[in-house]
Amino acid sequence: MNNGTKKNNMEEKCKSIMRMGVAAPAKISDHREKGGQPFLCPVFDENMKMVSGEELAEIHSACSNGDILCGECKKATTVRIRAIENIRHMNIEDLIEDVSLAGFTFAAHKLKDGTFELKDGMVIREFPKLVSAFGTIYELEYINELKENKEGKIFVNVEYC
Secondary structure (H helix, E strand, O other): OOHHHHHHHHHHHHHHHHHOOOOOOOOHHHHHHHOOOHHHOHHHHHHHHHOOHHHHHHHHHHHHOOOOOHHHHHHHHHHHHHHHHHHHOOOHHHHOOEEOOOOEEEEEEEOOOOOEEEOOOOEEOOOOOEEEEOOEEEEEEEEEEEEEOOOOOEEEEEEEO
16 A cells, blocks of 8 residues: 555544544533543544553543533544554664664654644654554654754754663
């Protein structure tokens, strides 16, 4: 499957999420007051496939407390899908600058809008918590922000172990 087909599939998935029926009260005021029902919601199901732990708990809480409405949640879910798809296309081995027994590091620039620009020109919202390189799974250890350059980009050093 080529990148164009993958992108089309991703966009179709995002469109279908925006059209999904949800498990929430019909009136916005009721939703804000009573909250939604995340465990009955297909959009929450999609989020369960992508995130876990504290992040999933935050989504659940925001929905069930009425802090986020269905349209906002759908939009956030499609942003998450696009970010994950971009990360899947990232060839981490091409970015690595220093390899040790414990893991590896590479450099990037943090832009003014909070996104990160990699040396191959790809811009991502966040670094994945887990990556695969050299046939091994590595976990994000830290992101060390160093100094800002004239264009307002902050040089960062990223380490996976």
